[in-house]
Amino acid sequence: MTTIRGWCPGALRPMAGGDGLILRIRPHAGRLSVAQAQGIADLAAQHGNGWIDLGSRASLQLRGIAADGLPQVHARLSALGLLDPDETSEARRNILTTPVWDGPETPALVAALETALAAAPPLPPKFGFAVDTGPWAVLGGASADIRIERGTDGLILRADGMERGEAVTPASAAHRAVGLAHWFAARRGAETRMAPLIASGATPPRAATLPPLTGPAPQPGPTAQGLCLALPFGQMAADTLHMLAVAPLRLTPWRSVIVEGVAQLPAHPGLIADPADPRLRVVACTGAPGCAAASVATRALALRLAPLVPPGGLLHVSGCAKGCAHPRAAPLTLTGRAGRFDLIRGGTAADPPGATDLAADTLPQLIRGHLAPRL
Ligand code: SF4
Structure with a gap:
């Protein structure tokens, strides 16, 4: 096992986080069986911080894993069919699968x-x-x-x-x-x-003459494949994953899951079934204290600001300029720096800010008074 700092952790190659190791699990074909979902929920509760993150490549992350618990975690993942034979195979198996x-x-x-x-x-x-x-x-x-x-x-x-x-x-x-x-x-x-x-001008060797047939991605709510439920900030508690494990789960790159063949589940505060839910208009990384690089808490602030973001808008709250939760440009980004925030319009978390050194408690008024109509 190699422990690294940097991008692209795996299950066999964890990354050091602020609260322990981060393991990334890539389920085959982006699908979890009921037993796999239950097993991952158990691992998060017993060895991790009790939460499971769903990333933009439809992989799952466990955080807060103690180094001495890693062999047990690997053994369980292997028994669940979720561990590759070696680091090279794991890194190579970078496949995103349609959930529909x-x-x-x-x-x-x-x-x-x-x-x-x-x-x-x-x-x-x-x-x-x-x-x-x-x-x-x-x-x-x-x-x-x-x-x-x-x-x-x-x-x-x-x-x-x-x-x-x-x-x-x-x-x-x-x-x-x-x-x-x-x-x-x-x-x-x-x-x-x-x-x-x-x-840059390179052209693939074979004749490329056929366009893809494109269509809409699934939104929260009922779909032909099952009930689609979004996860606030792409995160769910172990209990929530246990509750969802009534059928196989398909993971999407939009931080949602489809519960295969299921039309309805009881409402749950940790799940979003309504495409108009304001929480879908904010993205935020782990922030402080979970990430050592962050000087600000991100998600509580994003939840406070979410109702101020108009439909169709997007607010990115990033703990630092790395912008893990949303590497692309967003209409509005708040980037944490030295305990306060910089504000970037139409850029990434690392782009030059239009305003700097903003205190968190001034942001709701700033957004309500001046920014919301232009988001
Ligand atoms: S953006 Fe910065 S603070 Fe947020 S998770 Fe990434 S490294 Fe940590």
């Missing part, structure tokens, strides 16, 4: 891709794949470099950054995806992601 699949095709494609990745070249840590083969593609806005998608007439393989992809079949898709990874690796130079390489 029906039938056996999508899980079979993911399994084939997992197998085919054994022949993949070394790839940069964040380089990843998307299997977006539901009735239509929904993951276009989520981070991935090589995408297997639904086209109008069968499957396509698309390099991120290209508008169109090449035709593939269920039998050829995984092999071709790895072929495209080799093409990237041979040309990338210092580039770490596919889209900038494409933007």
Whole structure:
């Protein structure tokens, strides 16, 4: 086991956090069986801080794991079928799966891709794949470099950054995806992601003539695959996960889960079933005291400010300039610095602020009085 500081922790390669180790778990095909969900809830309660985080790549994080409890956690994850054989396999299995699949095709494609990745070249840590083969593609806005998608007439393989992809079949898709990874690796130079390489003028080797068939991503509420429930800040308590484990769970990259085949569950304060819930208009990282890099508490503030954010707006409250919870630009960002906040409009947490050194208790008035109409 290697303990590292930095990005991309895994289950076998935890990251040091402010309150213990952080383990990231990538369920196969983004789906948890009932037993796996219960097992992860138990691990969070018994070895972690009692919470489970769902990330923007539909992976789960356990935080606050003590180093001496790690062997037990690994043994349980292994028994649940959630531990890769080694760090290399774990790092390579960077696959985002659509949560809106029906039938056996999508899980079979993911399994084939997992197998085919054994022949993949070394790839940069964040380089990843998307299997977006539901009735239509929904993951276009989520981070991935090589995408297997639904086209109008069968499957396509698309390099991120290209508008169109090449035709593939269920039998050829995984092999071709790895072929495209080799093409990237041979040309990338210092580039770490596919889209900038494409933007620089590189063109994938096979004719890319077919656009993906795109459609809406699932919103909180009933869906064709089951009940979709968003998690405030992408976080749920172990008890909440136990409550959800009445059926297999599909994890989404939008910090929500779909409870497969279930139409209704009792209302729960830790779950969002209404797409108009103001908590969906704020994102916030762990902040203080959970993250050692933070000088401010983030989530309590974000909850206070959420009702002031107009529908369609987004407020990002970040504990520091790293912007973990929302690496992209947001209409409005509050970045913690030395116990106070900088305010950035239309940028990331690291962009130059328009106002600095703001006290937390002045922010509601600032947002209510001046900022909300322009969010
Ligand atoms: S953005 Fe938040 S979670 Fe990420 S390092 Fe900074 S304080 Fe920690």
